[in-house]
Amino acid sequence: MAKSGKSLIGFIVPLLSILLAIAIGAVIMACLGANPAVALKSLVTGAFGSKPNIGTTLTKATPLIFTSLCACFAYKCGVFNLGGEGQFIIGSIAACYVTLTTGITGVPAMLIALAAGAVCGGVWGFIPGILKITRGQNEMIISIMFNYIATLLMGVVYTNWLRDGSVPQTQSVPKESQLPRMITGMRMTWGFAIAIALGLIIYYFLYRTSGGFKLRAVGINATAARFNGFPVKRFILLSFVISGAIAGLGGSAELLGTQFRLINGFASGYGFDGVAMALIGQLQPIATILVAIFFAALRAGATTMQAATGVPTSVSDIIQALVIVFTVAGMALTRLSSFEAFLLRHSHKKEGGKSA
């Protein structure tokens, strides 16, 4: 099939999946006794209805953009990094230590904390990467195990090492070290700008540089890449480290910009959400960002919807889950030879009609 046809399918399938998932979501809302039209309207209003609402949506999108870019980057090199959540958490722990214990404040503290977050996240990604290339391990299981280890380590930090008095949470990041807001009246901070810039850089690297080309070549066919003399193992390790650094940077940005303290449930689910968004976005960095913003809107709007109609916010999780289930199945369907033959036949008919 032509290249333009394929990218068109890559656009249509997720879109149809989203519409189908929302339709099912509407049916669920109706089953719960709410008027789906009212519920959906309040969902949209909640997400985009006002300047502060848009700010909330973009704030919620920021960590998701980071973890989805993390998943996207590793998968472009053919490895499945499911450890985004752990790397994100390690990044936030690093940022927490920089801002709370070093005595540095203000802009230097922000910069050092962001850098420390990226470095520590990269180290956390290095472990499954090095075990993959030296011991041939299943990187998915290892990276997931490190998610649990990171979550527990964070538990040690907020219940012990940096505990704030009697409450099991860390102290808040000092006001002067918090990431400032981009626009007054909207909640999102410069963390959002960093996320978008990062997405653009990743896009540039993957599609406009020879390094990015090689990395994608390894992802598409590692054997062929090895025969071409590409250092496959080095690329796999590198992709894990960078992927971890992306998530780690996200973790520190989230701590400095939105959450300010580590607490039970911090970052819970962000890793898998990121994987879902990267897959729905067809592993294209820019599309992935848009998908992340869409799901953030769904979540931000769900709160308003719950207040207005009583439909629980977890409906948005169901819709998100359905989108991933439909998108992946849909993409597989379009790759089936019988489907391609059907399309081909159809397009031939059209062309035949024109020429006749």
Next chain:
Amino acid sequence: MSFIGNLILATVRMAMPILFIALGELYSERAGMVNIGLEGLAAIGSLVGFLMCFITGSTWLGILCGALVAVLVNMIYAFATINLCADHTVYGMAMNIFAPALASFIYRVYFGKGSELSQITLMKGIGIPVLKDIPFIGALLFNQTPMVYIAILLVIVTVIFFSKTRAGLNYRAVGENPQAAATLGINVIRTKYIACVLCGALSGIGGAYLTTCYSNTYTEGNIAGRGFIALAAVIFGRWSGVGILIACLFFGFCDALQIRLQVMSIGVPYQFFQMIPYVATVLALTIIGGRKLGPKAAGKPYRKEQR
């Protein structure tokens, strides 16, 4: 009972959910289906098991329904990977996102926002006559819940099925070389579907075990990575029933040990002990390395036209 006695008792108890899920994965992979959605299947099984037990008061009905719903959910995976040839890993991951979301949605809709924890009565242990009177060992191994005996029986059946029966060899052929199996008249598609039914059921049982035989309540994230540890157990147990049993007992031991250590120690943050099962999984996989011992066609889509 002594420290060691308690430890062994807890080891067996903690190994069971992983064992059920890992056996499910074994049946799946032997037919060439790598299913990494175990965590999700166990989550939905756990919730449904809890809910049915909560409504009817029967732990057995809970476990049965948990298995049934997990099978239904796994049919989505089966259809997408078998009929649509979707990537096993990607689709398994999709199930890992879908199934827990469904589970927590059902829980929230049913129980509302009520803060009080709903509880059920756990399945009771049944002593095996004569054997349970053996000093020490009897109390530990032959006075467990029926689920433990079922799991052990399942291991024996699995070993016999794969190594001694014709059906088992045919089943394995599908995982090794589906094209060749098809030419021998084995129905590859049907075998793969059977594999997904078994995998769904066993994962669901593993999840339901946690709510009906271990902790008497459901909390989000209660599977806590056991689905992935089960994946590791299959690798560690080298795709054999006995190997998987030993691997699961090892992981169960790690879990049991960390609980004992948590209770005992003062001063060391308890989270460090909770890390033990996860660190052990990483170490176990690192030691065994990445030798490919599993079914050769595992994870590969089966397209009829590719003969």
